[in-house]
Amino acid sequence: MVHPDRYFDPDPTIRKLASGLYQSVAGLPLVCPHGHVDPRLLAENEPFPDPAKLIIIPDHYIFRMLYSQGIRLADLGIAPLDGGPYEEDSRKIWQLFADHYHLFRGTPTAGWLQHEFETVFGIEERLSSANAMEVYDQIAARLATPEFLPRALFDSFNIETLCTTDSATDDLAFHRQILEDDWAGCVRPTFRPDAVVNILAPGWKAEIEKLAEVSGRDILKLGDYINALENRREFFRSLGATATDHGVFSPYTASLDETAAEALFQRALAGEADEADAKHFTGHMLMEFARMSVEDGLVMQLHPGSWRNHNTSLFNAFGADMGCDIPVATDYTRNLQPLLARYGDQANLTLVLFTLDESTCSRELAPLAGHYPCLRLGPPWWFQDSREGMTRFRERVTETCGIYNTAGFNDDTRAFPSIPARHDVARRIDANFLARLVAEHVLEEDEAAEMISELAYNLAKSTYRL
Amino acid sequence: MVHPDRYFDPDPTIRKLASGLYQSVAGLPLVCPHGHVDPRLLAENEPFPDPAKLIIIPDHYIFRMLYSQGIRLADLGIAPLDGGPYEEDSRKIWQLFADHYHLFRGTPTAGWLQHEFETVFGIEERLSSANAMEVYDQIAARLATPEFLPRALFDSFNIETLCTTDSATDDLAFHRQILEDDWAGCVRPTFRPDAVVNILAPGWKAEIEKLAEVSGRDILKLGDYINALENRREFFRSLGATATDHGVFSPYTASLDETAAEALFQRALAGEADEADAKHFTGHMLMEFARMSVEDGLVMQLHPGSWRNHNTSLFNAFGADMGCDIPVATDYTRNLQPLLARYGDQANLTLVLFTLDESTCSRELAPLAGHYPCLRLGPPWWFQDSREGMTRFRERVTETCGIYNTAGFNDDTRAFPSIPARHDVARRIDANFLARLVAEHVLEEDEAAEMISELAYNLAKSTYRL
């Protein structure tokens, strides 16, 4: 059912070129420099749970769409924070999902699932109310076999490197276990310090205490805090990390002078910081993180522009990551100027920029990446990690910054079995994009052939120093 | 002259699929849940006036384009407010229009007119300086026949429901007359309270007095005002209304506390309100209108982001609606958060969002609609009610919120004879969009077949509870 020419333009000239370019890279290993797979999965290597727990309950792409059409989260197996009832019968959840599968028509989720169902679980039929239980059984049966243990899948997926995303205070025990075990899979942590940087988050003080503990030092002054972070980065690097990641509301950057920074930090410790303090502290810390990257070589990733937990009612009832993070317009030109003017041409810095605001692609991001040596543009993120989104991205940035200032593909997923499907979409869309350029005589075939392997493999590897 | 395959991609695979999908819905009745046809037209059922008065003088799409190329509004039959001279010879106006018909090349207006000329008036030639008077005569002759009376056209257009847009203080006399007459056409009012909400409008106080009168109560306090509005909504519902509509500059929403709201209302009554008051009052009232919709089930429509009467010189000379309403960048994520967090998952609320700022489609609107149960995205509005605009809309929102969180088509027109043309464009563009997805193996044919009837008919009906 997944067609061999899917996602290629139906024009015969383009389709033939696209298919050829795609075939040339379809077998390359998967480089996964940014994602959210739980390292415990690969450390413990236990069988996956049932289909609903594997595919529906953890995937906010899926349950938000069902929720948007009036299905209650509790009916999808998501537990309310107040301990109230929720559906625990995975078969019922799966049936409810199958009954509404038409909602995903035309979305990347449908494409990923179909690819996963077919190539991972051997199911060629489209999911429907009628075949829901049959599909459930077939997936469940496969999940019980040794070929479907996480490490076996990792190997059969041909994953070369998988980077996880980990809190700055994480002890990386699972990563250590993976390294120590007799398994060759390459799984690397990524240093994500958001929880210790967002001074307004309710748990911030506790995070600082945890940071003090794991880094073995008291954190009384800003210098202690900076040292602790540097210490953690060193620890992450010792376990294979090559990158950091920073999720911020705004990409505002600006260094405070030493006195102001210290005073702000003390207000934060005293629980007296306000919104403006939080903005300035984040802006100051982004400058510090850039400096640290110049020093220790960790690639810096910036993911700005999402209003997290927009549906505060739902957040209060169910917690974070309930599919209601909504993007806002984002300004990179003004906000990043201090950082870029200071560190933008440092040979050792790589800063990968992501956006949820596509209007910035041609206006700000491509002009920035087409100038500053440190910059690479990350692949289309989240809502734009899709056929149309990827196509728009290439159309909007390539003419200004080329492909060599982009960072290849990230699958950015916590849905481990969907990884091959996601890379497949990116490789197909990039092949189709290049095929059109060849058909329009913008590129020659030999150029496109080199470019598709850059996009499918090399750029991710070189950008993330893997 | 209107080609049977117009607006379909020339690629043979896509064109064939698009044509098939289109044919499957071309004969479906027209559902018109949002528009600006004058109900008097269908109540009185008098013959339409001459071609210029029917087609040119009331259509700001047409006269703004002529004005943009230096033609004076008075020469197009538009009367200056100061009682100065203006062209009253409809033939001269028509000739002037025909002499400049090339200006509309590539615009939706040209497409709508050609379709209307040919399918409504039987004119196959393209309008030109040379044939202007001949075309005028042919239209005028048709307008004099009984088949061209408004109700006859309504029936021959196969309109299932036509919703008008009506002031909150309107007595809906024309709607009552239509209901009472022996004619089966379904014409429903829509409750549009802008004139009683915009406290800075010069006529606001008079509108409040009118509101008091029609609702039969004094309006001394905010509570009286709210009650009067609830009363009017009930009255609108009794005559068939299923929706409200709200035109605001910004979609800002926030509830004031009772004391602040009352104080603000008193300042407004005293003529002492300022810009900030107006913003807060509108934001407060949008919250109130959402609450009322939760209670009475009227579908709420929001049309933000237009700077009305931008050309203040022209506004002073000719009044409102002179084709100089210019969009501004609009923020939905921040502005709607209070309303959505409070009412977004209320089963009885449907909120249809429109935009003139296409950059919000993928960034804000699709992520919002792909989460909140109450939301549906309205069709591309105004400047985007066009081939390219509709295509961009589907390309930008479908991957994030699917088609089932969109509201089908609105013709949004005051140009009654153009209604079939407008629906035809939408059905063709949606068919073409789906055909491409089938050709690229994103959808299968049976899925596309179901989706096109949703887009052409069902979604409008279900969204607006018709």
Next chain:
Amino acid sequence: MVHPDRYFDPDPTIRKLASGLYQSVAGLPLVCPHGHVDPRLLAENEPFPDPAKLIIIPDHYIFRMLYSQGIRLADLGIAPLDGGPYEEDSRKIWQLFADHYHLFRGTPTAGWLQHEFETVFGIEERLSSANAMEVYDQIAARLATPEFLPRALFDSFNIETLCTTDSATDDLAFHRQILEDDWAGCVRPTFRPDAVVNILAPGWKAEIEKLAEVSGRDILKLGDYINALENRREFFRSLGATATDHGVFSPYTASLDETAAEALFQRALAGEADEADAKHFTGHMLMEFARMSVEDGLVMQLHPGSWRNHNTSLFNAFGADMGCDIPVATDYTRNLQPLLARYGDQANLTLVLFTLDESTCSRELAPLAGHYPCLRLGPPWWFQDSREGMTRFRERVTETCGIYNTAGFNDDTRAFPSIPARHDVARRIDANFLARLVAEHVLEEDEAAEMISELAYNLAKSTYRL
């Protein structure tokens, strides 16, 4: 190697139509109403220097891309301000460029260069590390022949008019020399007063003194300054100027009252102006320049929205125009309202608007241009002067304001030998855009045939009153 069908859609129907439309205008003279060619070139008519000095060193499109991949500007022959060393061997610079030529794949630069190499210098091979010196020699050899003197190229390029961009205080000596010489080439100056308007620029006071000198009057009061500018415009007009150009950060416009304006001007003269003063002064002067255009008929061009010299480190080391001007989001609707409401319908005013913020095209610019008689939309500027950029522009504005409210093409270049290549791209993309509309039965062939000659030739001429 440059394919005769390049940039045309591979769909056979579109390609055939596009090729026909293109062929019909390919031989038309080039109208160049906005650009940055140095008039000295055509005045002195000396041979061009070597290939690196002609093609690489002055072209920020080229060296910014190389810089973005870690190549130092000094290695590309750009002299640091501190007198430090830089590469002076043009062959080494050319080799370095050739070694990194793959970086330009898919960019307009690659397309322009290939066209220039082939049609101007007779080189059909693609530049590479291997053939770099051979290509260098071939270009150098041609540059030494009389056919490659600037005036000979101007004639062989079939340039009808070339407008340069000149400071308000320029003595236009080169323009005078060209006029006086026995050469028929039409080269016109354009009045660009930015340096005398930006009161915060370090050299502003010196510019004012220069302005006083060249206009033969003391500048003590704002009225003197205004008079001096009017005097300079008259001087520019006497040497053939038909337009002015204004580069501003924001298109903010608003008239100050006389007292406030005078006070502001005095603060500026005293070196006491601040950021807010600068904004208000620029906004006031844009109103004044519009008034002057109404009076003297010079077409006014507005180029807003670029953060100049974003990389302040690089600016300090190398100066301005180092490829690090980065766009910002721009608001036209609010900012231009005062100017447009006051002068927007003056028959004698033509205001050409440019943007680097594509999100404004459908949202603001097309609605404005589709209403105000004075407005024409300039062609896609800078980063959008490209296949994709031009296509997006036509797709986003045509449906709202048609083609007749657009200004035709500007090459906007300082790279003289690339002029034919740039016009060729625009003619091809416009032909392709129209061909698609014909293939989709939006236009008929005779309409497209008229439109392509408007886009390729007439609109530039009429907009700029040439």
